[in-house]
Amino acid sequence: MTNPYTFTQDEIDLVRNNFNFIDSKLWTKEIFTELKRKIRLYLLTLNDKKCFYCKTDLVSGTNTIPIEHIVDKGNHPLYTFEPHNLTISCNLCNSGKGTTEVLFNPNTTVYPFNNKDAFKIIHAYYDIYDLHIRIDSNVLHVGLSEKGHSTIEICKLFRSKLAEEKLLDYRLSISHESELLMEKLTRTKDPNEMARIINLVSKILDRFSVNDDSVRLISLMQQEENILLSVEKIRSKRVIAQIIDNITDMQLSYFEMFIRKIDIMKFLKNLISDRSIKKILDELISKDGINNINHSHRLNKIRDIIENNFSSNDCDQIFLVIKNKYSYEKHEIQAEIVNSRDILINLFEVEKMLNLIFKIRQNTSIRLVDITEQQKNLIIPLVDKVLDRQNVPVSEKSLAILLKKIFLIRDLMIRFSSENLLDYRDVVVKLIS
Known part of the structure; x- marks a missing residue:
């Protein structure tokens, strides 16, 4: 667990004498400028000069980088100078999160020290970030827990500008890494060292090549908000996510066969x-x-x-x-x-598909039918490219598979009305009950 900023006695006195813990706007008083500069520098170092929420690199040495109040100071002025409530963020995460309430019990009058379960989002000092959010291809934030999903939604980590920034950082890091090695290659005379460096450069370029389609897929997803929100909502509904994950090509084939028959x-x-x-x-x-x-x-x-x-x-x-x-x-x-023999002995698989479609329909926050044909035609070719590649990281391949299944389910939902699907389910239930 990392440690928050530690106030000196003089700084404690400064706050007590100039802040009433009722009006959070007093945070902007000029008398606090130097104190905030020290806090900001400490938090930048603590977070490796990255936004705590999205992990984008921050430009140090500027007063425009927000000191982030985990629990909004406007709603809870009492916690304005509480060290455990202060972290560092980029402007977009800070404004995206805004004044959203992140406490499960907003009426508490005592800061919930070391109580990670009191917060809806990942806490900078009480939670381990990587247990709640994974960043695929250095671009796409994937929720690994309810708290992770909540953080993505509240801080709007699905925004397209963030994807563009992280994609640029990713490309620059790959380029910089290979350039350093190439520079080293020109200086060495040792054949063995030359061979080792060439091998390393080759691996770096292979890594970039393998991930390039994945990165472009994720970047495109970020720009198509309907798709990205649908993916995140599905991942946040664990039961639905698990069912989709377990769907096989054979089940989809049985469902299509059932419709034909x-x-x-x-x-x-x-x-x-x-x-x-x-x-x-x-x-x-x-x-x-x-x-x-x-x-x-x-x-x-x-x-x-x-x-x-x-x-x-x-x-x-x-x-x-x-x-x-x-x-x-x-x-x-x-x-x-x-x-019809194959479908008759696999009616339970058809029932699973129908139940999944109805579960998605019942979750009004998941609106697969809002994904347009144009969006589908943009994404599917990249999905197929990622799935056709060798040595694609598991996280990227699983995303591509999830997208493929989402589009298939979306097509089924558009193709058949609720009445059709209810009729089909009635047939299946009668045959297997």
Whole structure:
């Protein structure tokens, strides 16, 4: 844990004699200028001359760098000179955070010392930043906890200007690193040292090449706020994020297959609910020693009968009902069922996809349908490039995969109305219940 600024006795007396702890505007009094200069210099050193929130480099030696009040001094003037409440930030994070309340209990009259759970955002002295926020490709802030997500949202760490600044810093650091090595290469005479330096330069350039598409993807995301906000909101909803993360290409394929086969799925739902057929099926199933018969049992039995073209009085009676009531010949329905075998044995995967779409719809803060076709067409080619590359860092690859899934789910939500999806879910539930 880092230590906040320590006031000398003279500085304590200065504050007590000139600040009433009621009017936070007194913070700007000229008499505090030198004290604030000392605090600022200490905080710059403590934070390696970086903004505590976004980690962007700050220009030292200027009075325009804000001393950040973690708990807003306007709402809580009592904490204006509290050392534990002071950190350093860039102007954009300072203004973005503004007067937002960051205490869970805003009515407290005592500063919650060493109580990290009292704060909605990462605290400069009580929290470990890297446990709550990861910065992908030195550009994109990713929440790793509820507090991390909250900090990103409150300090607006998804702003595009921040991405541009961090992208520039990243490119400059890569360039500077390789230039230093190249300069060293020109001075050495040792063949082994030359080979080692060339190898290092090659690795640096490879790293830049591998990450370049990822960086451009993230930079473009920062400019397309609908996409970035959707990604951050999904990550902040842990249940949804986990479900999306676990979705496989096969599940998406089953869902598409289910949609294509929706007519036969509806037919089967009606078939196992048909009184005359249901009675026959239940008698056959009970002979197999199964009690507490449900629709799932009936679906498996009717599939078995149709696929294997069983012939008995009971089976013939079922085929007769199918022909007379539903206008399907035996060979027609048999072909349909055989062609639908994969989806019928994977209906639970379809249900998972439908439940996910409904969870996203219910979370009104996640508005995937607001992502435009134009935005999708901008992002998808870069996503594909990142996924096609070798040796892409795990964090960047996972972002690309998440984006790909988000766009697929977005397309499904646009393609099908709520009524359609409710209808599909009703079919699935009836078939597997």
